[in-house]
Amino acid sequence: xxHSNAILASLSTSDTAALRPHLKATHLPQNTVLYETGDTxxxxxxxxxxVVSLVVSLASGEMTEAAxxxxxxxxxxxxxxxxxxxxxxxxxxxxGDAMVCDPVAFRGTALxxxxxxxxxxxxxxxxxxxxxxxxxxxxxxxxxxRLCRWLLRARDLSESDNxxxxxxxxxxxxGVQRTSVTTVxxxxxxxxxVKYARGKIEILNVDGLRExxxxxxxxxxxxxxxxxxxxxx
Ligand SMILES: [Zn+2]
Numbered sequence: 729x730x731h732s733n734a735i736l737a738s739l740s741t742s743d744t745a746a747l748r749p750h751l752k753a754t755h756l757p758q759n760t761v762l763y764e765t766g767d768t769x770x771x772x773x774x775x776x777x778x779v780v781s782l783v784v785s786l787a788s789g790e791m792t793e794a795a796x797x798x799x800x801x802x803x804x805x806x807x808x809x810x811x812x813x814x815x816x817x818x819x820x821x822x823x824g825d826a827m828v829c830d831p832v833a834f835r836g837t838a839l840x841x842x843x844x845x846x847x848x849x850x851x852x853x854x855x856x857x858x859x860x861x862x863x864x865x866x867x868x869x870x871x872x873x874r875l876c877r878w879l880l881r882a883r884d885l886s887e888s889d890n891x892x893x894x895x896x897x898x899x900x901x902x903g904v905q906r907t908s909v910t911t912v913x914x915x916x917x918x919x920x921x922v923k924y925a926r927g928k929i930e931i932l933n934v935d936g937l938r939e940x941x942x943x944x945x946x947x948x949x950x951x952x953x954x955x956x957x958x959x960x961x
Contacts, residue, residue, distance in 0.1 A: 729753065732776035733827060734800045734956045735851060743837075743844045750833035756780075758823035758892065762803060763814040772834050773803040777824030779885045781901060782859075783817040792866070792903035794859040796821070796878075798885025800952045806852045808834045809845075821893075821901070822886045854955040861944050861951075869942040871904055872912045876941035878902060879922070879931060881948065889931040916940075 730744065730751070731737040739747070756762070756778040763769060765785065773780065779798040785791045794816060797803050803818050808831035838844045865874055878901065882891050895913060899906040913929075916922045921936040922929050931937065938945070 729776075730827065732799060732825075733774040733802070734952075735802050735805075735847065736774050736827060738956050739847065740843050743841050743847075746837045746841065747829065747834070747844075750829050750837065751827045752829075754826055754828045756820045756823060756826050758820055760820040760823075762818040762820065764817050765814055767814045768811065769804040769807040769814055769831055772805055772808045772829040772831055774827040774829070775799055775801070775803070775824065775885075776826055777822075777886060778820055778826045779822035779824065779882060781819050781821045782855075783819060783901075785817055790903070791817070791900050793901040794862055795855055796858075796881050796885065797855070798822075799887075800885065800956060801855065802851060804831065805834075805848050807831075809838060809848065811835075821897070822882065822888075822891070824886065850955050854951050857951050858948050861948055865942060865944040866903055869944065871902065871908050872915060873940060873942035874902055874944075875909070875912050875916070876921075876937045877945040879929065880934070880937050880941055880945050883931055883934070884949070889934075891929045891931070892927060893929055894927040 762773060762780065775798045777799065779796060780803050781793045782795040782797060783791050784794050807814060838848060875898065879891065883889060895906055895909045899909045902909065913924050917924050919936065921933040921940065922931055
């Protein structure tokens with residue numbers, strides 16, 4: 729079961745043995761807020777089928793996704809080490825299963841293990857790289873390419889072609905007007921890439937989405953590949 733999350737699967741035998749007593753399986757329903765900006769991190773999540781958005785919100789109420797975390801990552805990992813507050817909002821965008829760990833127990837285990845600390849640091853670097861890529865993407869890439877990229881990553885992490893997203897939610901994640909999402913979604917549907925009906929998107933043509941997506945999709949995929957591909961100590 730631990731292998732359903734790539735971070736847990738990448739740990740050494742001794743790190744896995746040390747963490748195992750502190751891990752328990754949980755289900756994260758869609759739209760659950762795991763923490764708000766400024767909250768103290770109370771749990772570390774290792775998503776298996778759940779997908780979590782790290783979201784930055786502005787005083788005006790506008791929200792934009794900085795990173796999407798799923799089975800290739802973890803939520804609240806580095807913050808657990810020093811009890812720091814959450815720097816953004818974490819919300820479950822696709823309900824599913826996750827392993828959850830008490831942050832105090834995680835910190836205690838990590839402080840005994842150089843290899844676990846190393847995993848945490850590499851994960852944070854990858855997360856930061858994803859957030860930086862999102863910023864560059866938003867400033868430079870067209871909405872249609874960004875939506876293709878976003879749907880592909882959601883599909884990869886959930887391992888499902890059926891994504892229960894409303895257009896309001898997609899607009900929020902991409903930081904654009906809802907009318908823009910409506911227009912782009914219609915174009916993708918007319919091209920036979922997706923089927924959109926009442927808050928649900930079905931992906932019909934993955935290759936077509938890959939062709940339409942901006943480079944950020946592959947860049948982030950490669951960064952996570954490097955994170956998980958490096959041999960542990
Ligand atoms: Zn992009």
